[in-house]
Amino acid sequence: MGLSAAAQAQVPHPWQMGLQAPHSSVQSEMQSLNTFVLWIIIAIAAFVAGLLLYVIFRFNHKRNPVPSRTSHNTVIEILWTTVPVLILIVIAIPSFRLVYYQDRATHPDLTVKVTAHQWYWEYNYPDQDGLDFQSYMIPEKQLKPEQRALRQLAVDNPLVVPVGKSVRILLTSGDVLHSFFIPSLGVQRYAIPGRMIETWFDVDKPGDYYGECNQICGINHDGMSIQVHAVSQADYAQWLKDAKARFSETLPRRTARVQLAASR
Ligand SMILES: [Cu+2]
Structure with a gap:
């Protein structure tokens, strides 16, 4: 998954006075x-x-x-x-x-279940055979030179969505309070353990939209970066195919967990 250069990315800038440019x-x-x-x-x-x-x-x-x-x-x-x-x-x-x-999304085109964990995000596509993966911030030392402006923002596995589609977000937490915050998409909702909170966004242009966990959630709170990678419908379909293959190793583990829970 390509990480776009800082110029096209929706990130905060030094001495920024106003809000980030809107993209939803x-x-x-x-x-x-x-x-x-x-x-x-x-x-x-x-x-x-x-x-x-x-x-x-x-x-x-x-x-x-x-x-x-x-x-x-x-x-x-x-x-x-x-x-x-x-x-x-x-x-x-x-x-x-x-x-x-x-x-709430009135007519959502797709649903992503977002689960906050100490200290990473888990993205689950329930309509895509339960495609499920984890998203971790890239540590500063591992950033490429052109990614300098994405310090504390770029992640290994971004949340990928198609451009122009209404994306329903179902948000919860696996442990403590977190907050799912993407300024340029107008998203800021609490992730609360034991509760499912809904919101939505539609991205107007392909690109990368960055955010962070916005609720102090422990020692690595600053490592909970959010990257939304918006692509065309065709690229999204291709990504789904690749991602299902790439993240398939997490599926048996999940199934095992469900069986374990059911057997108790
Ligand atoms: Cu957090």
């Missing part, structure tokens, strides 16, 4: 909401700063030696209650819409 429907929506809320925040901050400056200028001790004794003003009190409520409603409506949009 959910992340595009998240960035629009982020920009929308940012403008509301700028307007409120400017308004409050303007009021403060006006009060400092107009009502200081020199210009206003005898302060007003006003303690109530019904009109102003109604305004400063209703206007913030309206602003919160304006923010809440698109927020809730987005929360439910990213919560």
Whole structure:
């Protein structure tokens, strides 16, 4: 599986100020909401700063030696209650819409079960004869020179998905709390032992999209890198064939585990 150079990869950059470029429907929506809320925040901050400056200028001790004794003003009190409520409603409506949009895939094309372990990720394709493999971060010393920018990000076996398809993620943990976090795809969900949490993404372009476990989960928490490798449908079909052969040695072990569990 080729690891693309840092230039095409969705990775964090030094001195990055904004969010990573969006590459899924959910992340595009998240960035629009982020920009929308940012403008509301700028307007409120400017308004409050303007009021403060006006009060400092107009009502200081020199210009206003005898302060007003006003303690109530019904009109102003109604305004400063209703206007913030309206602003919160304006923010809440698109927020809730987005929360439910990213919560579940409405028409998933494929399902990947993701299990977090101390300290690696396990990817399982239940519709592909239970294709199952583990994904470990490549240690810094083993990175090729062109992979320098992928320090703490590149993995040995990426999660491979077809471009443009709705990928349903079923997320759980085999031990402690972890978090499945891929910024450019708008994915961030807890992996909780004993619980199955659903989310989804669709990748818009072929390439590599990097993330990390985002919940302190023990001494090698920093080694739980995530790499999503998005390819065309044809390449995906080819990869499935190769991967089934390559990772087939893990299948008998799994079957043995299931038999062991059943015999107890
Ligand atoms: Cu973790």
